[in-house]
Amino acid sequence: MAGLIFISGGTGFLGTELCARLLDTCDFPIYALIRAANKADALHRLREAWQHDAALYASVGRRVFPVMGDFTKPGLGLDAQTGSLLRRSVTRVFHVGAEVGFQKGEAELMSMNREGTRNMLAFAAALEELERFVYVSTAYVAGRRSGVIREDEAVGTAFSSLYEKSKAEAEGLVRASGLPFVICRQGMIVGDSRTGWARNFNTVYYILKRLLLGRLRVLPVRRDQGLNVVPVDYVAGDVAKLGFSDAAVGRAFHLICPTSMQPRVGELTEYIRAWAEKHLSVRLPKPAFLPLGIVRRAGLIHNGKPEEKRRTPLSNLLTLLPYFFSDQDFDRMNTDALCGPYERDWRVFIDALLSFACRANFMRQTGQTVFEQAMVRRAGVRYPIHYFNVRSDGVRRVSGQEVNEKVTAIAQALRRR
Numbered sequence: 412m413a414g415l416i417f418i419s420g421g422t423g424f425l426g427t428e429l430c431a432r433l434l435d436t437c438d439f440p441i442y443a444l445i446r447a448a449n450k451a452d453a454l455h456r457l458r459e460a461w462q463h464d465a466a467l468y469a470s471v472g473r474r475v476f477p478v479m480g481d482f483t484k485p486g487l488g489l490d491a492q493t494g495s496l497l498r499r500s501v502t503r504v505f506h507v508g509a510e511v512g513f514q515k516g517e518a519e520l521m522s523m524n525r526e527g528t529r530n531m532l533a534f535a536a537a538l539e540e541l542e543r544f545v546y547v548s549t550a551y552v553a554g555r556r557s558g559v560i561r562e563d564e565a566v567g568t569a570f571s572s573l574y575e576k577s578k579a580e581a582e583g584l585v586r587a588s589g590l591p592f593v594i595c596r597q598g599m600i601v602g603d604s605r606t607g608w609a610r611n612f613n614t615v616y617y618i619l620k621r622l623l624l625g626r627l628r629v630l631p632v633r634r635d636q637g638l639n640v641v642p643v644d645y646v647a648g649d650v651a652k653l654g655f656s657d658a659a660v661g662r663a664f665h666l667i668c669p670t671s672m673q674p675r676v677g678e679l680t681e682y683i684r685a686w687a688e689k690h691l692s693v694r695l696p697k698p699a700f701l702p703l704g705i706v707r708r709a710g711l712i713h714n715g716k717p718e719e720k721r722r723t724p725l726s727n728l729l730t731l732l733p734y735f736f737s738d739q740d741f742d743r744m745n746t747d748a749l750c751g752p753y754e755r756d757w758r759v760f761i762d763a764l765l766s767f768a769c770r771a772n773f774m775r776q777t778g779q780t781v782f783e784q785a786m787v788r789r790a791g792v793r794y795p796i797h798y799f800n801v802r803s804d805g806v807r808r809v810s811g812q813e814v815n816e817k818v819t820a821i822a823q824a825l826r827r828r
Contacts, residue, residue, distance in 0.1 A: 420508030607767025634677030
């Protein structure tokens with residue numbers, strides 16, 4: 412069977428949307444690399460990640476097949492039989508998986524982003540009929556370079572975070588691989604421009620949350636500073652298109668909003684204040700703009716530190732500050748030539764982003780599912796939870812921890828079926 416697509420990061424934010432686009436635009440089966448204990452667990456993880464989309468959910472086991480493995484391991488941790496099948500059949504590899512935590516330690520970032528990419532390249536090099544290796548990088552491999560950033564220029568040498576450094580080193584491996592590569596560099600990804608759907612709420616969402624809570628009274632940036640945000644559906648659509656374009660081979664593409672179309676911090680803030688008053692009946696305070704270069708330098712120093720034990724509002728803000736002082740103008744010559752010009756006005760989709768985020772209660776987002784939050788709450792010691800099992804022979808008191816153990820045992824039994 413020829414013409415298989417192999418993808419890493421298929422359960423992530425961008426990977427999920429990319430799989431949806433690939434299913435719509437090509438007929439190839441998709442094999443998704445999933446970290447899982449067994450086949451049943453891999454199927455469960457993929458379905459759990461895609462349960463928000465009926466078409467994606469239905470594709471699991473029909474057109475999309477989970478593959479147990481881990482790209483941080485040599486050989487991707489594949490068993491011999493699966494590895495042999497993939498080597499004979501895969502023609503396109505989409506490497507989307509990455510660690511995107513800006514506050515992660517250097518060892519973890521390099522293991523996931525640089526060494527993980529090295530392993531994916533080794534896997535791709537062994538394929539019998541490889542036509543394309545599509546690597547999802549980031550526009551910020553440009554590091555602290557300023558001015559116009561050309562798509563095919565080399566990455567920067569000084570960076571604002573360890574995340575940027577790890578992605579830059581990974582991109583260097585891709586360029587030196589000798590494979591038919593395509594490099595896609597996206598900006599800060601936000602939710603779907605139509606529905607507002609987002610897998611998680613990080614980067615610019617943190618600023619939106621602080622604004623909506625009325626806890627960001629001073630913004631240490633210029634009012635006219637642009638934000639390099641781009642909807643996930645736009646990025647996924649172009650990644651899918653470039654993965655099948657012969658003219659894209661050996662080139663890099665900036666999948667970003669052009670500088671002239673980026674929302675300015677001042678106008679975005681005013682829009683959010685008006686939206687909150689209209690939809691939430693909340694009158695937010697008007698923040699002051701106080702651009703201070705020293706704050707940016709504090710952010711650069713902070714991002715160069717080892718992993719912190721505990722995140723705080725200050726540490727989160729410092730992590731993002733370098734991106735609010737950016738004076739980079741990302742060129743789109745390659746992207747415009749093969750994908751067409753960017754035409755999405757942020758005012759058209761910002762309502763969808765804010766509405767979805769508020770419905771998902773992102774202002775109190777924990778990163779856990781509802782069921783995981785319930786498990787944590789039941790295990791609490793400071794405010795313990797107790798249940799009462801009422802039966803004909805009396806009432807038995809059951810602790811929250813006992814309920815957790817019962818739930819875990821049932822879940823494990825179901826997975827073994």
